[in-house]
Amino acid sequence: MLSALYNLGKPSDSPPCHRSMRYDDPNVKPQVEITRKFCPDVRRTASYPDITKYSGDASDTELKLQKQCIVNTELKRLLIASVGDALANKLEKLAKEKAQLNEQVNILARQTAADAEKIENLSIQGDIWKSKFLAARVVVNELTVWKDSITTKLHDSQNSLRKLEEHSKRICYTLHQADR
Secondary structure (H helix, E strand, O other): OHHHHHOOOOOOOOOHHHOOOOOOOOOHHHHHHHHHHHOOOOOOOOOOOOHHHHHHHHHHHHHHHHHHHHHHHHHHHHHHHHHHHHHHHHHHHHHHHHHHHHHHHHHHHHHHHHHHHHHHHHHHHHHHHHHHHHHHHHHHHHHHHHHHHHHHHHHHHHHHHHHHHHHHHHHHHHHHHHHO
8 A cells, every 4th residue: 555655656457455565666765765855854763764674564564454455345345235225214215205195195186176076066056046146136127127017007097096086076076966
């Protein structure tokens, strides 16, 4: 892994977990020189020994790195599996909610259709009652006109009868006066 860090710009055939961890690699020393050149405050002292001194620990470190890569790979697989399970659970929950919502939509659609039918029936009944009311109003208007006509004729007849009665009383009085 460290050699991959020092091996800037050069592609490697193997993944970082399987690369050789050799510190006597010819690419390491130029990189150390570049680091010294651009970071002058980092000096090689007893606290900063040369990296090549640790070549003996390289195989142990490489072994630890390989184990860590295996552990990381397994952790990634487990993480993906757990995320997959979580997504599957969430997807299942969403599918159940969708099914419930579809059922509710179907119920509401049936209720809406039934309500629309009731509204249509009530509208038809309202139109029927409106027609009956208008017909009754026409009949009432005709009856009112007929009543007014008959009332007028009745008053005319009564006046005529009164006049006739008065005329007949006068005739009777005149005849009665003439007989005397």
